[in-house]
Amino acid sequence: MNFTVSTIAKSLADYLAPNFPGVTFYEDPNQQGSRSPMLFLQQRYSYITREMGSNWYLRRIGLDLTYLVDYNLPNMQQLYQSAAEALDLTMETFPYSDKDAEKTILLRTYDREWRIDLDALHYQFELRERVKTPEEFIPMQTMDYHEEVFDGNETIHPNGDY
Numbered sequence: 001m002n003f004t005v006s007t008i009a010k011s012l013a014d015y016l017a018p019n020f021p022g023v024t025f026y027e028d029p030n031q032q033g034s035r036s037p038m039l040f041l042q043q044r045y046s047y048i049t050r051e052m053g054s055n056w057y058l059r060r061i062g063l064d065l066t067y068l069v070d071y072n073l074p075n076m077q078q079l080y081q082s083a084a085e086a087l088d089l090t091m092e093t094f095p096y097s098d099k100d101a102e103k104t105i106l107l108r109t110y111d112r113e114w115r116i117d118l119d120a121l122h123y124q125f126e127l128r129e130r131v132k133t134p135e136e137f138i139p140m141q142t143m144d145y146h147e148e149v150f151d152g153n154e155t156i157h158p159n160g161d162y
Helices: 005-019 076-090
Strands: 024-026 038-050 056-068 093-096 105-116 121-132
Touching: 005 024, 005 038, 005 056, 005 076, 005 093, 056 076, 076 105, 076 121
Parallel strands: 024 038
Antiparallel strands: 038 056, 056 121, 093 105, 105 121
């Protein structure tokens, strides 16, 4: 299963659509041709830490889910407040799948917080997932082996050479 910001955005859009009817979802900030109200996802940071003694990594991705409505609405603050509360109720986990996967997994969100600016609601959270980079399979091969006997001081080879 691939783990990318694009597939995260698609999974979030599919999951949140029933709770936000009439809202257009974008993968990233969209300037031209955007329809309000809208939600878009921005990556804030990414940290990758290798786990000791394995080929696994801990990938931490900070994301900002931004909600925008028309700027001049008289109830703009109330719309942002109700959207934040709806996100609080639904964003502890969300189903994730990529286009190649047959199964869906639940992703847990961490450090969720939100704030309302003059023109947008910013719902920020972090994903922490163990990931492994794809490796090429190397089949078993033959190896050249020359035995050596070590007596503590010198190496004695089977042919008698020292």
